[in-house]
Amino acid sequence: MSETATPEQGAEIDDQSKRDFLFISTAAVGAVGTAIAAWPFIDQMNPAADTLALSTTEVSLEPIEEGQSITVVWRGKPVFIRHRTAEEIADAVAVQANDLIDPQTDADRVQKPEWLIMVGVCTHLGCIPLGNKAGESRGDFGGWFCPCHGSHYDTSGRIRKGPAPKNLPVPEYSFLSDLKVKIG
Amino acid sequence: MKMNMMKTSAAALAFVATVMVSGTSFAAGDTPRAPAQNWSFNKLFGSFEPAAAQRGFQVYKEVCSGCHSMSLLSYRHLSQLGFSEDEVKAIAASVEVTAGPNDEGEMFERPGIPADRFKAPFANVQAAAAANNGKAPPDLSLMTKARVGGADYVYGLLVGYEEAPSGVEVPEGGNYNKYFPGHVIAMGPPLSDESVEYTDGTKPTLSQHAKDVTTFMAWAAEPEMEARKRMGVKVLLFLLVLTGMLYAVKRKVWENLH
Amino acid sequence: MDTNNMHPVMKWVEYRLPVFSFLDHSLGTQYPTPKNLNYWWNFGSLAGLVLVIMIASGIVLAMHYTAHVDYAFDSVERIMRDVNYGWLIRYIHMNGGSMFFIVVYIHMFRGLYFGSYQAPRELLWMIGVFILLAMMATAFMGYVLPWGQMSFWGATVITNLFSAIPLVGDSIVTLLWGGFSVDNPTLNRFFSLHYLMPFVIVGLVVVHIWALHVHGSNNPTGIDVKSEQDTIGFHPYFTTKDLFGMGLFMMFFMFFVFYAPNFFGEPDNYIPANPLVTPAHIVPEWYFLPYYAILRAFTGDFLVYQVISLGGLLMDAKLAGVLAMFASILLLLFMPWLDGAKVRSCSFRPIMAMAFWIFVLDCLVLGYIGGKPAEGNFITIGQWATFYYFAHLLVIVPLVSRLERPRQLPDSINASVLKAAE
Numbered sequence: 135m136s137e138t139a140t141p142e143q144g145a146e147i148d149d150q151s152k153r154d155f156l157f158i159s160t161a162a163v164g165a166v167g168t169a170i171a172a173w174p175f176i177d178q179m180n181p182a183a184d185t186l187a188l189s190t191t192e193v194s195l196e197p198i199e200e201g202q203s204i205t206v207v208w209r210g211k212p213v214f215i216r217h218r219t220a221e222e223i224a225d226a227v228a229v230q231a232n233d234l235i236d237p238q239t240d241a242d243r244v245q246k247p248e249w250l251i252m253v254g255v256c257t258h259l260g261c262i263p264l265g266n267k268a269g270e271s272r273g274d275f276g277g278w279f280c281p282c283h284g285s286h287y288d289t290s291g292r293i294r295k296g297p298a299p300k301n302l303p304v305p306e307y308s309f310l311s312d313l314k315v316k317i318g
Numbered sequence: 319m320k321m322n323m324m325k326t327s328a329a330a331l332a333f334v335a336t337v338m339v340s341g342t343s344f345a346a347g348d349t350p351r352a353p354a355q356n357w358s359f360n361k362l363f364g365s366f367e368p369a370a371a372q373r374g375f376q377v378y379k380e381v382c383s384g385c386h387s388m389s390l391l392s393y394r395h396l397s398q399l400g401f402s403e404d405e406v407k408a409i410a411a412s413v414e415v416t417a418g419p420n421d422e423g424e425m426f427e428r429p430g431i432p433a434d435r436f437k438a439p440f441a442n443v444q445a446a447a448a449a450n451n452g453k454a455p456p457d458l459s460l461m462t463k464a465r466v467g468g469a470d471y472v473y474g475l476l477v478g479y480e481e482a483p484s485g486v487e488v489p490e491g492g493n494y495n496k497y498f499p500g501h502v503i504a505m506g507p508p509l510s511d512e513s514v515e516y517t518d519g520t521k522p523t524l525s526q527h528a529k530d531v532t533t534f535m536a537w538a539a540e541p542e543m544e545a546r547k548r549m550g551v552k553v554l555l556f557l558l559v560l561t562g563m564l565y566a567v568k569r570k571v572w573e574n575l576h
Numbered sequence: 577m578d579t580n581n582m583h584p585v586m587k588w589v590e591y592r593l594p595v596f597s598f599l600d601h602s603l604g605t606q607y608p609t610p611k612n613l614n615y616w617w618n619f620g621s622l623a624g625l626v627l628v629i630m631i632a633s634g635i636v637l638a639m640h641y642t643a644h645v646d647y648a649f650d651s652v653e654r655i656m657r658d659v660n661y662g663w664l665i666r667y668i669h670m671n672g673g674s675m676f677f678i679v680v681y682i683h684m685f686r687g688l689y690f691g692s693y694q695a696p697r698e699l700l701w702m703i704g705v706f707i708l709l710a711m712m713a714t715a716f717m718g719y720v721l722p723w724g725q726m727s728f729w730g731a732t733v734i735t736n737l738f739s740a741i742p743l744v745g746d747s748i749v750t751l752l753w754g755g756f757s758v759d760n761p762t763l764n765r766f767f768s769l770h771y772l773m774p775f776v777i778v779g780l781v782v783v784h785i786w787a788l789h790v791h792g793s794n795n796p797t798g799i800d801v802k803s804e805q806d807t808i809g810f811h812p813y814f815t816t817k818d819l820f821g822m823g824l825f826m827m828f829f830m831f832f833v834f835y836a837p838n839f840f841g842e843p844d845n846y847i848p849a850n851p852l853v854t855p856a857h858i859v860p861e862w863y864f865l866p867y868y869a870i871l872r873a874f875t876g877d878f879l880v881y882q883v884i885s886l887g888g889l890l891m892d893a894k895l896a897g898v899l900a901m902f903a904s905i906l907l908l909l910f911m912p913w914l915d916g917a918k919v920r921s922c923s924f925r926p927i928m929a930m931a932f933w934i935f936v937l938d939c940l941v942l943g944y945i946g947g948k949p950a951e952g953n954f955i956t957i958g959q960w961a962t963f964y965y966f967a968h969l970l971v972i973v974p975l976v977s978r979l980e981r982p983r984q985l986p987d988s989i990n991a992s993v994l995k996a997a998e
Contacts, residue, residue, distance in 0.1 A: 153570055160563040164819075167556055174661030175636050182640075183658040187394045187433040362835060390653045456847075459653070463838060464846035499856065539846075542656065542663040549664070550834025554827060561823030568816040575611070575808065 190318035192310065195249065203266045205254060208317045212254040213305060214266050214278075215315075218289065223247045225276065226290035236301045240290045243304050251315065252291045253305055256280040258298035263287060278302070352467050352474025352497045355529070359536055360469065363551070365544045366537045368400040369518065374534025375399065377514050377527050379409075382458065385450060385505075387438035390459035391538055394432035398541055399534075406432050413437045451491050453504045462532070463539040469532050471497060476528035479507040600811075602789060608807035609814055610795035612993050616690075617793065617814075618821035619683035625822055626676045626829075627781065631774050633669040634718075641721065643767035645760045648723035649848040667837040673715050674840040675829050677863035680708060688911070689932050691920030692794040698912040700787040705908050707780045712864070712905075714773040717766040719861060724845030729858045731758045731766070737871075740895040757851060797992050798920030799985055806989035857949060865946030866939050871901040872950050873962035880963055900962070907969050914969060917977035924983040928976050935968045 181189075191208045193215065198204055203216040218226075226240040227247075244250055256263050258280065264270040265278035265287075273279030273286035275294045280287075285296030292301040307317045358364045375396065378388070393410035397403065410430035415437055418425035430437065440446035446454035462468045474497035482494035482501075492502040509527045516522050520530075537543075582590060590596050600606045640659050642651035655662035684704070687693055693701035720731045735752050739745040754761030792801065801807055808814075832839055840862060844855045860868050874881050874897030881896045882888065891899075907914075922929035938961050945958040986992035 156563070156566055156570060160560070160567050163560050163563060167560055174664050175632060177660045178636055178662060178665060179639065180660050182654070182660060182662070183394075184392065184433070184654065185658075187392065192431075390650070390657065395657070460846040464843050466843050468843075546663060546667075546834055546837070550830070553830050553834065557823060557827045557830060561820065561827060564816070564820040564823045568820045571812045571816045575813070 190316055192314065192316050195313040195315060200248070202268075205266050206317070208253075208305065212262055213317055214250070214252055214254040214291070214302075216250045216266075218248055218250055222276070222289040226288060226292075229288065229290070229292070234301075235293050236299065238290075238292060238301055243290050243292070243301070245307070245309065249315070250289075250291060251304065251307055251317065252302040254278075254302065256282065256285055256298055257293065257300035257302065258283055258285055258296070263302070349497060349499045349501065352470045352478070354470050355473055357469050357533070357536070359533070359543060363547055365547075366399075366533060369520075370530045370533040371399045371537050372401070372534075373514075373516055373518070373520060373526075374530035374532070374537075376516070377509070377531040378458070378534055380514050381508055381527075382531065383436075383439060385439055385446075385455040386458045387440070387446075387455075388436045388459045388538060389438055389457055391436045392432065393430060393434055393436065395538075395541060397432075399537065403432075410434055451504060455505065458535055458538065460539045462536045467497075469536045472535060473528050473532045475503075476509055476532070477525055602785075603815065604811045605809035607789070607792075607810040608801070608804070609793055609810045610801060610806060610989050611808045611813075612795050612797065612989050612996075613793060613814065613817075614796050615817075615821065616682070616686040616796075618818055618825075619679050619686060621818040622679045622821060622825050623676065623683055624781065625825070626672055626679055627774070627777060630669065630672045630676060631778075633665050633672065634771070634774065636665050637669055638771060641767070643721070643764050645723060645763055645849070648721060648763060652722045664833070667833045671829065671832045671837060671840060673718065673861070674832075674863065675825075676711060677715070679825070680711065681863070684708070684908075685936060687794075688935075689922045689929070690794055690796055691798050691915065691917070691922065693911045694794075694798075694915065694917075694920045695912065696791050697787070697794060700784060700791075701912060702909050703780055703784045703787060705905065707777060707784060709905065710773055710777045710780060714770060714777065715861065715863065717770040717773070719845075720763065720766045721770060722845060723763065723849045725847045725849055725853075725855050726842045726845040726858065728758060728849035728851065729854055730860055731762065733858065734860075735762075737898050737901075740892075740898040742891075742895070759851075794920060795989060796921060796923060797986055797989055798924070799989060799992075802988050803990070859947050862943065862947070865944075866942035867901045867904060867946070869942040869946035869958045870904050870962045870965065871897045872946075873897070873955075873959045874900055875955070875959075878959050878962075880959070880966070900966075904965060907966075911969075911973075914973045915977045916974060917980070917982065919982040919985065924985055925977075925980055926983070927980045928973075931968065931972050931976055935965075938964045938968065 189209055191206060191213075193204075193206050195215065195217070198215065198217045200217050201219045203214055205212045205214060207213070216222075223240070229240070231237045231239045231242075240247070243252070254262055254266065259282065261280050261282035263273075263278035263280040263285070265272040271279045271281075273295075275286050275288035277289045277291060277294075278287040279285070280296070280298065283297050285298035286294050287298075287302055288294050290301075291304075293299070305317050307315050310316050359366050378386075393406055396406050396409060401409070410432050413430045413434075414427045415430045415434050416425050417428050420426055440449060440454075443454045462472055465471045467474070475495060478496035478498070479493060480496055482488045486494065486501065488494050488502055492504060493506050494501055495503045509524055509531070511524050512522045513524075513527050514522060520526060540546075582596070586596055597606075637655065640651060640655045640662065642648060652666070655666050657663075659665075687701060687704070716730070716734060720727045735749055735758065738748045738752065741748060750756065752762070753759065754765060792807075842859065844858075847855075859865070874893045876888065876893050878893070880900075881893050885891050885893075885896055917925060917928070919925060922932050941957065941961045942965065945954055945961060948954040950958075986995065
């Protein structure tokens with residue numbers, strides 16, 4: 135191979151680079167097309183429109199007496215709604231947030247202090263904690279107790295003892311009226 | 319060789335063409351085909367006219383839904399027709415749906431929500447048949463896809479009631495319809511002029527009602543149609559470009575062979 | 577393949593698992609391919625493409641489909657209405673079935689015209705016939721799954737074919753149904769088998785391609801490869817040509833998906849299955865119409881039936897029709913021996929070429945008749961077309977192939993290419 139190209143060789147190289155450009159751009163267009171075509175095949179696994187339509191639940195709070203809880207199903211999971219007593223609220227507020235495993239004040243977790251609304255799924259490995267029904271064990275802190283691996287939650291649903299790493303999560307919700315709440 | 323290729327290609331085209339012709343269905347008996355209407359949604363890039371479809375929903379709700387279910391639709395689907403979220407909620411809430419069982423094990427009635435399916439007029443097929451001289455009115459969710467002639471047929475049927483020609487015996491409980499296969503249909507003329515009072519000032523004629531409700535049913539049968547046609551343009555244009563490039567690549571590769 | 581120029585990672589893999597040289601020898605530069613293949617040779621790779629698309633879309637649909645008589649229809653409509661891009665995937669799968677048969681039928685007619693089934697490619701051809709049979713079973717069971725009226729009545733009619741078998745027929749049908757009519761157990765097993773069969777097809781395709789690679793592709797002249805001058809590497813020549821063909825084909829395919837998705841379908845299948853009402857005209861999917869015409873041609877007064885059943889002694893017309901329908905496909909297995917010519921390609925056998933085109937026409941007529949109601953002239957035409965179908969395979973091909981004097985063959989593939997370029 136000589137260093138200086140003759141005009142003929144130059145044309146050949148020019149032609150070569152044109153070919154390469156064509157091949158590479160075609161491959162690129164084809165690859166992009168294939169990638170885009172793959173998206174519908176992936177996206178179909180995301181929640182379908184009918185699933186999403188049920189992603190909000192409206193709950194009437196009227197029948198819940200003070201000191202009672204109910205469980206409603208939201209997105210296939212239980213949501214605990216507790217009408218807290220003044221004593222429970224006082225207990226929850228009195229706790230120093232900084233000392234907790236997952237530091238959160240009670241005010242961070244409720245919109246109206248008497249209504250505690252949270253997803254009733256233990257943050258450890260997904261069991262449903264006890265304590266929402268009368269007569270169930272409520273753990274060492276008067277809230278909820280997960281029987282699977284012994285996590286204790288307080289009256290604000292915060293993890294106080296046991297293997298769970300996080301407080302019981304609070305779903306997005308809003309009060310439509312004083313006694314009507316929309317979850318999700 | 320060249321001649322052969324031409325012959326072969328021509329034959330292949332004929333093959334595909336024949337397959338296509340034989341693939342389409344045939345009209346039943348002596349029933350005439352309903353004349354083709356100028357539907358906006360049947361055009362290659364056409365879409366549903368939202369105002370017509372909304373009026374059509376009104377016709378369905380006030381007339382058809384007395385007997386015909388549309389069980390594949392949910393109220394939330396109506397937002398595709400341009401109804402606002404609140405309107406959809408109000409429409410859904412206007413019906414009572416059976417839900418439950420509650421904690422006592424009882425079924426109970428509650429106002430509908432957008433996620434609910436269209437409420438059916440009868441509890442089951444048997445009840446529907448019992449209330450309609452033994453013939454259950456068909457579900458309308460897929461009507462324009464489920465009949466030969468599609469929207470033209472549905473429209474033709476709705477406006478095709480007439481006096482039976484002399485010599486044709488219409489049995490008790492039957493009605494003569496020009497476009498119904500066999501002509502004798504159990505359903506009486508469902509629509510007439512001013513069956514429904516439109517709020518948008520459209521003249522409430524029989525043909526207008528029929529057009530509107532057919533548009534609504536065409537949307538109900540193929541709610542994906544507009545998205546499908548829009549995506550189709552992009553996909554085909556992309557394939558055209560890619561195929562053109564692939565042809566250039568093929569030419570380039572093969573040119574140094576000769 | 578020169579392993580020395582490889583990337584170190586490729587080299588590492590190649591030493592342990594020689595995938596790169598395997599690919600190179602199966603569809604790369606080291607797979608010598610006749611240089612004169614025309615575009616009819618694209619349909620094999622197209623069939624492979626459709627198979628992949630069908631499996632991909634099918635697996636995805638199975639994630640949303642419910643195989644229960646009460647839910648099947650609604651679950652399909654949920655796919656169409658609520659699942660993200662569900663309508664797209666379902667229409668791809670639905671039209672893909674038709675595309676598969678279009679491509680495979682052209683692929684087969686190409687084989688018939690150019691004598692691709694002749695020695696030494698008999699097994700290659702026969703495996704292909706088995707692929708067709710597997711495809712037909714898959715397509716039939718798939719069509720049942722949406723549980724519309726055509727699904728139900730198609731399943732009823734086709735499973736009832738087996739009742740024609742003497743003595744054990746009814747027991748076999750009960751076994752197929754898992755009950756006393758087409759019902760939930762039938763739907764469940766059809767779903768299971770519909771999911772299984774494509775992988776059987778994949779296995780058959782692997783064997784098909786294996787057999788292909790032993791002697792390589794036939795070619796339009798039908799003469800054997802004699803020297804290296806006759807061939808070029810599969811890559812880059814036929815990879816690029818196949819890709820171009822795939823582009824054209826995808827445009828054809830996607831046109832139907834987006835603008836005429838129900839073109840190949842029947843309106844009746846959008847009516848949920850009703851075991852008490854048979855639709856006025858039940859027709860199979862278009863790709864089964866020719867066989868359906870053969871099935872229906874066998875009535876008591878059909879001359880061919882009278883002859884083969886010895887005047888009705890041997891079997892009834894129903895059984896004869898069923899046997900004839902299966903024979904119409906199984907006979908293709910014997911093509912390599914029915915055709916006794918020394919020359920493969922019909923390009924050099926003008927009489928055989930003519931017979932071929934008449935046969936193609938006959939198949940189209942059968943398809944047309946299969947879609948028409950069994951009445952009047954349609955019956956007579958169907959019977960003649962059925963007669964001709966078998967006459968072609970059993971009489972015309974054996975005789976013409978042995979009697980016809982072929983035209984002068986070119987000296988080599990290369991010579992024919994050079995001559996065509998002049």
